[in-house]
Amino acid sequence: xxxxxxxxxxxxxxxxxxxxxxxxxxxxxxxxxxxxxxxxxxxxxxxxxxxxxxxxxxxxxxxxxxxxxxxxxxxxxxxxxxxxxxxxxxxxxxxxxxxxxxxxxxxxxxxxxxxxxxxxxxxxxxxxxxxxxxxxxxxxxxxxxxxxxxxxxxxxxxxxxxxxxxxxxxxxxxxxxxxxxxxxxxxxxxxxxxxxxxxxxxxxxxxxxxxxxxxxxxxxxxxxxxxxxxxxxxxxxxxxxxxxxxxxxxxxxxxxxxxxxxxxxxxxxxxxxxxxxxxxxxxxxxxxxxxxxxxxxxxxxxxxxxxxxxxxxxxxxxxxxxxxxxxxxxxxxxxxxxxxxxxxxxxxxxxxxxxxxxxxxxxx
Amino acid sequence: xxxxxxxxxxxxxxxxxxxxxxxxxxxxxxxxxxxxxxxxxxxxxxxxxxxxxxxxxxxxxxxxxxxxxxxxxxxxxxxxxxxxxxxxxxxxxxxxxxxxxxxxxxxxxxxxxxxxxxxxxxxxxxxxxxxxxxxxxxxxxxxxxxxxxxxxxxxxxxxxxxxxxxxxxxxxxxxxxxxxxxxxxxxxxxxxxxxxxxxxxxxxxxxxxxxxxxxxxxxxxxxxxxxxxxxxxxxxxxxxxxxxxxxxxxxxxxxxxxxxxxxxxxxxxxxxxxxxxxxxxxxxxxxxxxxxxxxxxxxxxxxxxxxxxxxxxxxxxxxxxxxxxxxxxxxxxxxxxxxxxxxxxxxxxxxxxxxxxxxxxxxxxxxxxxxxxxxxxxxxxxxxxxxxxxxxxxxxxxxxxxxxxxxxxxxxxxxxxx
Numbered sequence: 001x002x003x004x005x006x007x008x009x010x011x012x013x014x015x016x017x018x019x020x021x022x023x024x025x026x027x028x029x030x031x032x033x034x035x036x037x038x039x040x041x042x043x044x045x046x047x048x049x050x051x052x053x054x055x056x057x058x059x060x061x062x063x064x065x066x067x068x069x070x071x072x073x074x075x076x077x078x079x080x081x082x083x084x085x086x087x088x089x090x091x092x093x094x095x096x097x098x099x100x101x102x103x104x105x106x107x108x109x110x111x112x113x114x115x116x117x118x119x120x121x122x123x124x125x126x127x128x129x130x131x132x133x134x135x136x137x138x139x140x141x142x143x144x145x146x147x148x149x150x151x152x153x154x155x156x157x158x159x160x161x162x163x164x165x166x167x168x169x170x171x172x173x174x175x176x177x178x179x180x181x182x183x184x185x186x187x188x189x190x191x192x193x194x195x196x197x198x199x200x201x202x203x204x205x206x207x208x209x210x211x212x213x214x215x216x217x218x219x220x221x222x223x224x225x226x227x228x229x230x231x232x233x234x235x236x237x238x239x240x241x242x243x244x245x246x247x248x249x250x251x252x253x254x255x256x257x258x259x260x261x262x263x264x265x266x267x268x269x270x271x272x273x274x275x276x277x278x279x280x281x282x283x284x285x286x287x288x289x290x291x292x293x294x295x296x297x298x299x300x301x302x303x304x305x306x307x308x309x310x311x312x313x314x315x316x317x318x319x320x321x322x323x324x325x326x327x328x329x330x331x332x333x334x335x336x337x338x339x340x341x342x343x344x345x346x347x348x349x350x351x352x353x354x355x356x357x358x359x360x361x362x363x364x
Numbered sequence: 365x366x367x368x369x370x371x372x373x374x375x376x377x378x379x380x381x382x383x384x385x386x387x388x389x390x391x392x393x394x395x396x397x398x399x400x401x402x403x404x405x406x407x408x409x410x411x412x413x414x415x416x417x418x419x420x421x422x423x424x425x426x427x428x429x430x431x432x433x434x435x436x437x438x439x440x441x442x443x444x445x446x447x448x449x450x451x452x453x454x455x456x457x458x459x460x461x462x463x464x465x466x467x468x469x470x471x472x473x474x475x476x477x478x479x480x481x482x483x484x485x486x487x488x489x490x491x492x493x494x495x496x497x498x499x500x501x502x503x504x505x506x507x508x509x510x511x512x513x514x515x516x517x518x519x520x521x522x523x524x525x526x527x528x529x530x531x532x533x534x535x536x537x538x539x540x541x542x543x544x545x546x547x548x549x550x551x552x553x554x555x556x557x558x559x560x561x562x563x564x565x566x567x568x569x570x571x572x573x574x575x576x577x578x579x580x581x582x583x584x585x586x587x588x589x590x591x592x593x594x595x596x597x598x599x600x601x602x603x604x605x606x607x608x609x610x611x612x613x614x615x616x617x618x619x620x621x622x623x624x625x626x627x628x629x630x631x632x633x634x635x636x637x638x639x640x641x642x643x644x645x646x647x648x649x650x651x652x653x654x655x656x657x658x659x660x661x662x663x664x665x666x667x668x669x670x671x672x673x674x675x676x677x678x679x680x681x682x683x684x685x686x687x688x689x690x691x692x693x694x695x696x697x698x699x700x701x702x703x704x705x706x707x708x709x710x711x712x713x714x715x716x717x718x719x720x721x722x723x724x725x726x727x728x729x730x731x732x733x734x735x736x737x738x739x740x741x742x743x744x745x746x747x748x749x750x751x752x753x754x755x756x757x758x759x760x761x762x763x764x765x766x767x768x769x770x771x772x773x774x775x776x777x778x779x780x781x782x
Contacts, residue, residue, distance in 0.1 A: 264758040267694040
């Protein structure tokens with residue numbers, strides 16, 4: 001063999017892997033995958049942004065684990081030590097907190113864009129279901145992570161949040177003790193939330209994320225109905241690899257820079273250490289993504305007919321969540337291209353309700 | 365003791381003990397039933413009495429005023445034969461109340477913690493002395509204690525609750541016409557309201573702040589004797605009093621018959637003396653007695669103390685503003701803020717040490733405070749510098765990310781062209 005036809009090191013490695021795992025088949029699949037182009041194109045990026053922020057979460061979370069010590073006597077102190085004494089500890093914590101919030105925001109945008117473009121329609125019903133589960137787990141990450149610094153606001157917000165679970169009929173008391181590890185929010189709650197935050201949720205999330213990504217890769221990206229109806233010569237697309245992937249990477253760099261600016265200019269604060277015997281401070285409120293539910297429960301009267309107001313609110317949100325999960329199956333005409341105006345209107349009402357109640361919560 | 369006096373003493377001792385047996389509930393009390401139906405001031409006691417501390421203890425009108433509360437006929441119920449004593453005069457009032465309040469055995473049945481020497485103390489007071497001489501204007505029990513609607517001192521609606529007490533005293537002592545026969549000033553309440561004590565009590569509702577009775581006494585109310593002033597103030601300001609007692613000023617003040625604390629701090633309009641009130645400036649209180657070069661070296665010491673305190677306070681202000689700046693820039697400075705509280709404590713202690721009038725003693729505290737401030741300032745400066753470093757780091761990382769992003773963009777353009 002001449003020197004000119006000698007394979008390059010990368011090609012040799014690829015050949016070695018292909019011999020064992022048939023890797024060229026997978027690359028061939030990626031090489032043929034395309035992304036439909038159109039005015040909706042921008043919404044495709046939010047899934048990727050959510051994924052990128054999750055990766056930041058994993059990386060910074062592992063770094064935080066090197067110093068964080070769960071426990072009533074050590075949690076707050078270890079976070080204080082981390083942000084005041086450890087080189088770049090403040091940056092890692094700030095990145096973790098900011099990217100958590102941006103990730104929830106990106107997932108919400110991703111979910112509503114899928115809803116309004118009806119990308120959940122056949123054959124992607126289960127992709128919607130796995131995405132819904134990922135959103136639920138992300139909210140679980142947010143709720144459990146909020147308590148970990150064991151500061152005053154987080155302590156009382158967790159108390160209020162877990163009280164809501166305790167209001168459920170029949171299983172409420174059991175779930176409350178299961179979550180808290182005792183009747184009240186104590187060090188046992190902190191240990192449980194820590195376990196849930198760093199072991200249980202990441203395990204579940206990784207599995208469902210893998211399913212979600214496989215579903216997307218197998219079925220490709222959904223094309224809006226009105227583009228599908230156009231003649232083939234008018235429909236435009238872009239290769240996923242490398243064109244769309246590189247665009248994704250470019251946006252990730254921008255998001256990384258936004259994160260850096262937020263972390264440096266607005267470092268995440270650490271409140272005073274939680275004191276279970278102190279009176280609840282003024283202005284207890286949950287993270288912004290729970291605000292609309294919190295605000296609704298505050299506004300409900302003590303009793304609605306024979307049901308307690310709080311319980312009524314929980315049941316409505318529970319039923320609302322279930323309906324949201326079943327959207328692809330409720331929108332039965334979607335596979336025929338029929339338009340369900342009531343579902344579109346319901347979606348607009350949901351977005352408006354969440355926005356108004358969240359804003360109201362911050363204006364109080 | 366003469367037999368009649370002995371018999372009277374026995375009667376007085378035994379009579380109050382029998383009172384609870386005669387205690388009536390208001391429901392059975394004909395006095396209340398009739399007086400409620402009357403007009404004007406005769407009805408007032410019956411209407412008010414339900415909230416009176418005596419009513420809560422189960423006592424009725426007859427327990428103080430005598431008479432028969434069960435008799436429905438007014439003449440019978442208020443007959444002298446049935447022990448009716450009616451309304452006591454101002455000069456009789458102290459002994460009237462003392463029938464029960466001076467009896468330890470009787471008071472044990474209701475409130476064992478309540479002192480029973482009020483009359484003894486009252487007789488030593490200016491009010492009590494005037495009352496004993498037949499002065500009906502001088503304050504007696506009913507002047508301060510709201511008859512028929514009397515409440516314990518811890519009840520916020522009571523006339524002797526700390527927040528209300530200055531107003532109660534001022535009812536007479538702030539009334540120029542009422543005080544005219546005694547020739548004493550009537551601006552005490554006005555002055556007290558502007559004082560550090562008055563503001564703390566009346567504006568901040570700090571119940572630990574002194575009201576009139578804390579300096580003048582309750583039932584033994586009188587102006588503190590000059591010799592007693594350091595002890596009276598020292599009840600709260602213990603360190604200041606102790607330092608003053610060991611200072612050269614104590615003997616000097618005594619020799620010149622100057623009232624100790626009052627000489628520099630004033631009487632009712634006591635304000636917080638600041639560092640500006642030391643030294644030889646226009647606000648100096650030292651200059652009231654001393655002059656530079658008067659041979660006492662007082663002003664020289666005062667100037668040195670003022671400089672020490674000035675440096676401590678300005679150092680504190682600088683450290684505090686630096687920490688604030690670092691905090692505003694997002695730096696975590698809680699530890700340093702906590703240490704700064706020690707410096708604040710040093711300033712308070714140094715101000716207390718002024719009462720030793722010994723600048724070398726004061727400078728030991730100033731030096732230790734300055735050492736704390738130096739450490740806090742160093743930390744704060746480091747935090748401010750670190751915040752600048754963070755922003756530079758952000759700028760550099762932004763440039764790097766932007767550079768990579770531009771390269772990526774060019775690569776995308778290149779790919780898309782092909």
